[in-house]
Amino acid sequence: MPKIYLLDVTNRDGVQTARLGLSKLEKTMINIYLNGIGVFQSEFGFPTTRHEYRYLNANLELAEMEAEVGAPAWLKLKPIRLGGWIRAIVADVELAFERVPGIKHLNLSISTSDQMINGKFQGRKNRDDIIKDMTAAVDAAWAKGAESIGVNAEDASRTDLDYLVEFGLAAKEHKATRLRYCDTLGYDNPFTIYKSNKALAERVGLPIEQHCHGDLGMAVANSLAGAKGTIDGGQDAYINTTVNGIGERAGNADLVTVILAVAKSKEFADSYQLGGKVNLSKAWKIAKFAEYAFDVKIPINQPGVGANAFAHESGIHADGVLKDPENYELYGYEELGRGDPIKVDTGREITAGEYSGISGFSHVMGKIKDVSFKSREEANEVLELVRYANVLSHKPLVEDELLFIARYPQIAKQLLTLTPLA
Numbered sequence: 450m451p452k453i454y455l456l457d458v459t460n461r462d463g464v465q466t467a468r469l470g471l472s473k474l475e476k477t478m479i480n481i482y483l484n485g486i487g488v489f490q491s492e493f494g495f496p497t498t499r500h501e502y503r504y505l506n507a508n509l510e511l512a513e514m515e516a517e518v519g520a521p522a523w524l525k526l527k528p529i530r531l532g533g534w535i536r537a538i539v540a541d542v543e544l545a546f547e548r549v550p551g552i553k554h555l556n557l558s559i560s561t562s563d564q565m566i567n568g569k570f571q572g573r574k575n576r577d578d579i580i581k582d583m584t585a586a587v588d589a590a591w592a593k594g595a596e597s598i599g600v601n602a603e604d605a606s607r608t609d610l611d612y613l614v615e616f617g618l619a620a621k622e623h624k625a626t627r628l629r630y631c632d633t634l635g636y637d638n639p640f641t642i643y644k645s646n647k648a649l650a651e652r653v654g655l656p657i658e659q660h661c662h663g664d665l666g667m668a669v670a671n672s673l674a675g676a677k678g679t680i681d682g683g684q685d686a687y688i689n690t691t692v693n694g695i696g697e698r699a700g701n702a703d704l705v706t707v708i709l710a711v712a713k714s715k716e717f718a719d720s721y722q723l724g725g726k727v728n729l730s731k732a733w734k735i736a737k738f739a740e741y742a743f744d745v746k747i748p749i750n751q752p753g754v755g756a757n758a759f760a761h762e763s764g765i766h767a768d769g770v771l772k773d774p775e776n777y778e779l780y781g782y783e784e785l786g787r788g789d790p791i792k793v794d795t796g797r798e799i800t801a802g803e804y805s806g807i808s809g810f811s812h813v814m815g816k817i818k819d820v821s822f823k824s825r826e827e828a829n830e831v832l833e834l835v836r837y838a839n840v841l842s843h844k845p846l847v848e849d850e851l852l853f854i855a856r857y858p859q860i861a862k863q864l865l866t867l868t869p870l871a
């Protein structure tokens with residue numbers, strides 16, 4: 450039976466969202482947490498973008514490294530796949546491999562709806578040109594050493610299905626690994642996306658990615674319906690998610706909610722299951738980190754990780770849940786890694802920032818287990834990196850970030866190096 454895999458796009462769709470962004474260190478932490486959750490692939494960024502490529506190269510290097518002796522087990526980038534996003538044109542493929550020579554996994558994106566072909570290219574390209582551009586880009590990516598290639602049909606939900614099949618078959622003929630069905634505007638509903646994804650799986654014969662947006666409030670429901678259609682059509686499904694649902698406009702399908710919906714919703718998991726080792730116990734950690742890093746509060750009623758997801762007050766509910774949690778809860782808070790009290794200092798606090806000195810810094814680091822410095826020079830070097838990280842994120846680093854910098858100073862240095870116009 451085909452399975453459902455998770456392909457998270459927080460570091461691409463999430464960071465390209467208006468008003469929102471992440472520092473390169475924060476993007477790295479997201480990749481590390483996604484690996485901990487068992488996500489199949491992180492779309493970790495834009496290989497053609499100048500300010501991005503050092504971060505991409507550094508993450509690929511980290512993925513190749515053996516875990517440092519004594520480093521905590523979660524601090525690694527294996528076995529998650531790191532995939533870049535580029536436009537499906539040969540020039541982007543060439544630039545991507547020039548800037549990020551070690552990139553192995555790519556998604557190549559091009560618009561397929563008549564609305565976008567006419568609206569964006571203004572008569573300069575037609576349907577045939579789109580397929581020609583895409584197949585040439587796929588060929589170029591294979592020639593440069595790609596190991597997997599997803600082909601993205603932007604605005605697939607407003608694309609004529611027969612043309613989409615023709616587009617998918619052309620991708621398949623050029624050995625593309627997957628077809629991404631982008632419901633770019635959140636236009637689908639579970640009934641329409643089930644039908645289109647099943648037809649694509651059957652008629653094209655490639656695994657299908659579901660890339661859904663929440664403009665009509667159905668991103669998660671559509672993702673499940675599309676995945677079901679794909680599996681019923683005989684292919685693996687790859688649901689695109691983002692942490693806390695952060696993404697363009699009304700956002701994308703939320704990672705934690707998708708996992709919960711697949712695993713816990715009525716009868717779904719009887720036939721449709723997550724592939725790989727998905728581990729929800731890191732859900733709380735990644736959601737809270739993304740909340741802090743994006744500076745966007747998790748809604749109080751967010752599934753699983755919202756403040757009220759396990760809160761009960763009214764008499765009948767409180768009485769019922771105390772007698773047996775299953776009376777009013779579908780799943781336990783422990784499964785999501787919740788339950789530990791959060792310690793908040795309310796007295797004197799020393800934080801590490803861009804103007805910190807060694808004394809305050811040593812005090813902060815002294816509280817973190819798994820970290821000790823061999824010498825004052827080493828501590829000074831790490832402090833310098835922490836200062837730069839703070840310049841880029843404008844907020845005190847969390848403990849995991851400090852630990853990461855202390856353990857992988859050379860990787861951190863690459864993440865923090867930005868050279869405009871070079």
Ligand SMILES: [Zn+2]
Binds near residue numbers: 462
């Ligand atoms: Zn999107």
